[in-house]
Amino acid sequence: MKLETLAEVNVERAARRPVIVVTDTANGEQRLVKAKDIAADPLRAELAKQLRMGKSGMIEAAGKKLFLNVYAPTAKLVIIGAVHISQALAPLARSLDYDVTVVDPRTAFASPERFPDVPLIAEWPDVALPPLNVDHYTAFVAVTHDPKIDDPALLHAFERDCFYIGALGSRKTHAKRGERLRAQGAKEADIARIHAPIGLDIGAVSPSEIAVAIMAEITAQLRLPKENAA
Amino acid sequence: MLNRDEDILKAAEDWQKAGHGVALATVVETWGSAPRPAGSSLVINDDGTFLGSVSGGCVEGAVVTEALDVIASGQPKMLEFGVADETAWNVGLSCGGTIRVFVEKVGQS
Numbered sequence: 525m526k527l528e529t530l531a532e533v534n535v536e537r538a539a540r541r542p543v544i545v546v547t548d549t550a551n552g553e554q555r556l557v558k559a560k561d562i563a564a565d566p567l568r569a570e571l572a573k574q575l576r577m578g579k580s581g582m583i584e585a586a587g588k589k590l591f592l593n594v595y596a597p598t599a600k601l602v603i604i605g606a607v608h609i610s611q612a613l614a615p616l617a618r619s620l621d622y623d624v625t626v627v628d629p630r631t632a633f634a635s636p637e638r639f640p641d642v643p644l645i646a647e648w649p650d651v652a653l654p655p656l657n658v659d660h661y662t663a664f665v666a667v668t669h670d671p672k673i674d675d676p677a678l679l680h681a682f683e684r685d686c687f688y689i690g691a692l693g694s695r696k697t698h699a700k701r702g703e704r705l706r707a708q709g710a711k712e713a714d715i716a717r718i719h720a721p722i723g724l725d726i727g728a729v730s731p732s733e734i735a736v737a738i739m740a741e742i743t744a745q746l747r748l749p750k751e752n753a754a
Numbered sequence: 755m756l757n758r759d760e761d762i763l764k765a766a767e768d769w770q771k772a773g774h775g776v777a778l779a780t781v782v783e784t785w786g787s788a789p790r791p792a793g794s795s796l797v798i799n800d801d802g803t804f805l806g807s808v809s810g811g812c813v814e815g816a817v818v819t820e821a822l823d824v825i826a827s828g829q830p831k832m833l834e835f836g837v838a839d840e841t842a843w844n845v846g847l848s849c850g851g852t853i854r855v856f857v858e859k860v861g862q863s
Binding site for chain 2: 525526527530531533534537538547549551552579580581582591593594595598621
């Protein structure tokens, strides 16, 4: 790989923009395709497919065997609520290679003693979230149980097209949340994207078990093929 | 904490800029039960220092040896490891899969 290509890959990744390196495995010839240039590329169908799946792989095109190496941004996890579940969820997500940030305006909750080594923002969502560059490669979890904090955060997550959005609360709580969000202009399709009750149903009871259920659900959303991905 | 791909590629760039010979080994194809998916990579410098992985530790030693050749020659190489391969008994994948690993020098013109 040319040093310029490698440096360019690193720049794109630092900016959280997906990039694909196409290598002719017969001779090592390489080129880099940025996400924004895929639509105009001769291999656009193949490139778009691999990027959507987030998977690298070999293809054959014009008699050549090409390796498409997909570099998708590192997944982020934004946790709204510095609660007991979050104390278990943050380190678990970090061990799964997520960049984790915890947001909670309540300073009694958002204390470094409760969250050693985790980036912690003790601000309301309207202040905390814009600088975080929440994007499609972000999983977003709202677990404060307080509508004043969770609701505006969820509206932000809809806007940024997070790949996973989850919110704590029973079906009843969630139905009320749906009504509130609708009143604030949220679309039905957005509300339908919220995973609630949050986490895979594994009978989780303790905060740590709930954290496992949440990360399992996020992993499934990230990795399983999408039913409607044509 | 595991080494992420971005750390691996950053190390490749940093090592090369620091004057090291550097090679990048990338899993390009897998069959059967393979330990790491296509796109997984390992970066090696001319000290034999490496970061990342292309398997669960089964074939890294062999990949590093081949990578040192690639750093010396500048010619990319395709390596294959698996139970179907006679070298399997030496450095094969105990999980029963087959992988192909593309090894290339970083900084070739």
